[in-house]
Amino acid sequence: MNTLAALLPEGTLVTDPDILAGYRQDRAFDPDAGTPSALVRPATTQQVSTVLKWADEHRVAVVPRGAGTGLSGGATAQNGALLLSTERMREITVDPVTRTAVVQPGLLNAEVKRAVAEHGLWYPPDPSSFEICSIGGNAATNAGGLCCVKYGVTTDYVLGMQVVLADGTAVRLGGPRLKDSAGLSLTKLFVGSEGTLGVITELTLRLLPAQPPQSTVVATFTTLTAATEAILAVTARLRPSMLEFMDSVAINAVEDELRMGLDRSAAGLLVARSDAPGKYAAEEAATIVSACETAGAAEVFSTEDPEEGEAFAAARRFAIPAVERKGTLLLEDVGVPLPRLGELVTGIAEIAARRDVLVSVIAHAGDGNTHPLIVHDPSDADESARAQQAFGEIMDLAIALGGTITGEHGVGRLKKAWLPDQLGPDVMALTRRVKDALDPHGILNPGAVL
Amino acid sequence: MNTLAALLPEGTLVTDPDILAGYRQDRAFDPDAGTPSALVRPATTQQVSTVLKWADEHRVAVVPRGAGTGLSGGATAQNGALLLSTERMREITVDPVTRTAVVQPGLLNAEVKRAVAEHGLWYPPDPSSFEICSIGGNAATNAGGLCCVKYGVTTDYVLGMQVVLADGTAVRLGGPRLKDSAGLSLTKLFVGSEGTLGVITELTLRLLPAQPPQSTVVATFTTLTAATEAILAVTARLRPSMLEFMDSVAINAVEDELRMGLDRSAAGLLVARSDAPGKYAAEEAATIVSACETAGAAEVFSTEDPEEGEAFAAARRFAIPAVERKGTLLLEDVGVPLPRLGELVTGIAEIAARRDVLVSVIAHAGDGNTHPLIVHDPSDADESARAQQAFGEIMDLAIALGGTITGEHGVGRLKKAWLPDQLGPDVMALTRRVKDALDPHGILNPGAVL
Numbered sequence: 001m002n003t004l005a006a007l008l009p010e011g012t013l014v015t016d017p018d019i020l021a022g023y024r025q026d027r028a029f030d031p032d033a034g035t036p037s038a039l040v041r042p043a044t045t046q047q048v049s050t051v052l053k054w055a056d057e058h059r060v061a062v063v064p065r066g067a068g069t070g071l072s073g074g075a076t077a078q079n080g081a082l083l084l085s086t087e088r089m090r091e092i093t094v095d096p097v098t099r100t101a102v103v104q105p106g107l108l109n110a111e112v113k114r115a116v117a118e119h120g121l122w123y124p125p126d127p128s129s130f131e132i133c134s135i136g137g138n139a140a141t142n143a144g145g146l147c148c149v150k151y152g153v154t155t156d157y158v159l160g161m162q163v164v165l166a167d168g169t170a171v172r173l174g175g176p177r178l179k180d181s182a183g184l185s186l187t188k189l190f191v192g193s194e195g196t197l198g199v200i201t202e203l204t205l206r207l208l209p210a211q212p213p214q215s216t217v218v219a220t221f222t223t224l225t226a227a228t229e230a231i232l233a234v235t236a237r238l239r240p241s242m243l244e245f246m247d248s249v250a251i252n253a254v255e256d257e258l259r260m261g262l263d264r265s266a267a268g269l270l271v272a273r274s275d276a277p278g279k280y281a282a283e284e285a286a287t288i289v290s291a292c293e294t295a296g297a298a299e300v301f302s303t304e305d306p307e308e309g310e311a312f313a314a315a316r317r318f319a320i321p322a323v324e325r326k327g328t329l330l331l332e333d334v335g336v337p338l339p340r341l342g343e344l345v346t347g348i349a350e351i352a353a354r355r356d357v358l359v360s361v362i363a364h365a366g367d368g369n370t371h372p373l374i375v376h377d378p379s380d381a382d383e384s385a386r387a388q389q390a391f392g393e394i395m396d397l398a399i400a401l402g403g404t405i406t407g408e409h410g411v412g413r414l415k416k417a418w419l420p421d422q423l424g425p426d427v428m429a430l431t432r433r434v435k436d437a438l439d440p441h442g443i444l445n446p447g448a449v450l
Numbered sequence: 451m452n453t454l455a456a457l458l459p460e461g462t463l464v465t466d467p468d469i470l471a472g473y474r475q476d477r478a479f480d481p482d483a484g485t486p487s488a489l490v491r492p493a494t495t496q497q498v499s500t501v502l503k504w505a506d507e508h509r510v511a512v513v514p515r516g517a518g519t520g521l522s523g524g525a526t527a528q529n530g531a532l533l534l535s536t537e538r539m540r541e542i543t544v545d546p547v548t549r550t551a552v553v554q555p556g557l558l559n560a561e562v563k564r565a566v567a568e569h570g571l572w573y574p575p576d577p578s579s580f581e582i583c584s585i586g587g588n589a590a591t592n593a594g595g596l597c598c599v600k601y602g603v604t605t606d607y608v609l610g611m612q613v614v615l616a617d618g619t620a621v622r623l624g625g626p627r628l629k630d631s632a633g634l635s636l637t638k639l640f641v642g643s644e645g646t647l648g649v650i651t652e653l654t655l656r657l658l659p660a661q662p663p664q665s666t667v668v669a670t671f672t673t674l675t676a677a678t679e680a681i682l683a684v685t686a687r688l689r690p691s692m693l694e695f696m697d698s699v700a701i702n703a704v705e706d707e708l709r710m711g712l713d714r715s716a717a718g719l720l721v722a723r724s725d726a727p728g729k730y731a732a733e734e735a736a737t738i739v740s741a742c743e744t745a746g747a748a749e750v751f752s753t754e755d756p757e758e759g760e761a762f763a764a765a766r767r768f769a770i771p772a773v774e775r776k777g778t779l780l781l782e783d784v785g786v787p788l789p790r791l792g793e794l795v796t797g798i799a800e801i802a803a804r805r806d807v808l809v810s811v812i813a814h815a816g817d818g819n820t821h822p823l824i825v826h827d828p829s830d831a832d833e834s835a836r837a838q839q840a841f842g843e844i845m846d847l848a849i850a851l852g853g854t855i856t857g858e859h860g861v862g863r864l865k866k867a868w869l870p871d872q873l874g875p876d877v878m879a880l881t882r883r884v885k886d887a888l889d890p891h892g893i894l895n896p897g898a899v900l
Contacts, residue, residue, distance in 0.1 A: 097682065097789045144629045153629055156606055171876045176787045178817040179594045179603055179857035181642055182872050183899065184881050188638030192631055209689060232547065239659065277730050337626045339547045367628040407629035422632050426621045431634050437887035449633065
């Protein structure tokens, strides 16, 4: 470790156990997180290269880490591993002519949004954690968010990158061009690779013109069936810029905290938005209102006021922290093709009843991506075991419905036991071949994904 | 070869030299195309598996082929190789609820567009050759088109696929889900891999609601500088659904054929469209008109009539065949970041003058992707040599301007000598590692890309 420290500027490598302790976990809070040998906080691509070259030569595992807000344990420390935090890599340049931004991975998603907004531009992907998650972590997990139902996910906005490979070689892939068919689509391969193929040190992001003001519809339902019917009716008629769902537990948990007058008796609540230009936003909102009413909504509220609408979107974003106050969460991220959403929601309720655990379902409903939140008390061993059983059974259910075990959080370490069930042995073998080709000594984030 | 024929239904494997002759080249018309040993036309994924398993065991090269409209020689026959045509794989199912289509690779792009249009849906990517190119070839080259300036390229619409690997294993990747972070982004790796990593036998495509009617602006310019200024002015103000350019040679070639009253004296012509909803299309068209006028347009014409607008778009699409009537074409596909477009166009004119060859420039101007058409007479050895020199120098210029040697046609065999200049040795080595991992015996389209 001393030989590596000597290759880096002073203060880049830290071994102080008190500091290391703060980097052992991400927001999966894996109790089995290991004890790393050191933390490196490189400030440049060159320093990342130095770290990986050294680690590859010495066969030392490297766990890359953005802001540590990952929910699947992708950044959980391993015994003896180097933790590589990108927190010091925070530069951004915005080019309004090509509508692109070149960003370093340590910037928060919200910081990218703000920097490009100064040029009248918009970076769409918006994880609920956008104020605390890093753009590098977003790329590593192919993160989604609330507007993805209309605007797509992180990979749709990554035109190029600089990435440091396992042996320390830094390569540039793609660039500020909408079209590029020269060679393999390696840029897209690294997006979503969760630190297992390389460390991204720079991203070239595609931007859009600023999003128009949104109209917002909030609808409550007395049954989950009516709510899922409304979701399908809305997406069949138009492309909302947001279509989010909260169940009764989430509604009440949010209302406990925010006191905004949500209907505590509702079985489900939808927040839908339209950002169609000018008067068409209100027209689309009217279509959404009508779809909800036809599906049997108990109450439907519509507003053109962006601030009022944003308050409902913020309430939905606040659902996870609000439910978290009821107990420790096992946070799911399963997705299904939209027509199977009703079966997924019903099936989750059955699993919760069978395992006698509280499961709150919130969802990016418009794209079929749900976040069942399994509440449990870690000091209650029996309940925790039942929560774990439910966690696995929900993934089994999603797979059986033709879905995915993770829509936007990544596999990390928490879900890797289920990945073979989704992908099958042949795709796992293919994945392993790519991994071995790019990281022959297996130093990059070992134990994640594979 | 007889052992393979016996494994396939009668008529699947063909060795008749007369039939084979029609499959030796694609539209790159490589005079050095080899003599294949046989042509296979499988009808199912299982048959593709059988072919690749046999070829891998017998170390026989396989050149996959869609409709044979490729412009980079990606489907050029090699001596002794098996040609694998997907022309018999033509099924499609459309799901209006998830807004996805599952298509086999042999369908033409236009057939996909028509099939989904019956459900009120739209598959955006639109190569100029959309009526004759296959959807499988589109995926293999990550094809672009005219609407990509607003709607992105093929990879942005591929959610999943079935692909047969070099050893004959058929795998399913992704699926009809907008979000999926489970495992590596292998789907995206196969898009644009030009048949070097596997043979795509099925695609799951994301669809959009039908495109609204478009407003169309046609503007002519007396200088190329004014035209490129107008392009930047338009893209700075809005996102057109089409922004195409033709130079003087192309204008006159099209006018020779179509007699639609184009201004033969113009140095350049832009066709720009807006598909903003309702009255906003006309508003955006007015903004485009104003941007063109400010840039010094000689004449600007605007129409709300979709048919009239489509006639101008069709004229632009007809430019390549029209210029082709002046001689044999070396067809370029270079792209640059948009601010460098003017330098690219000027530089191409200098190269044409220096090499004393006619180069007509047409372009998907809004995304910086140009198609310089180098006209030459193959029976004139000296002119052909100068055309070849210009062909290489234009790619050198694009690379020097931070661009790409191919925006949407692929590298194939025609451009592979320039790929290392664009990507550099480290990315070439990375590409080689992926290729070797997925096709260890090198049977898949050898000589293409790498």
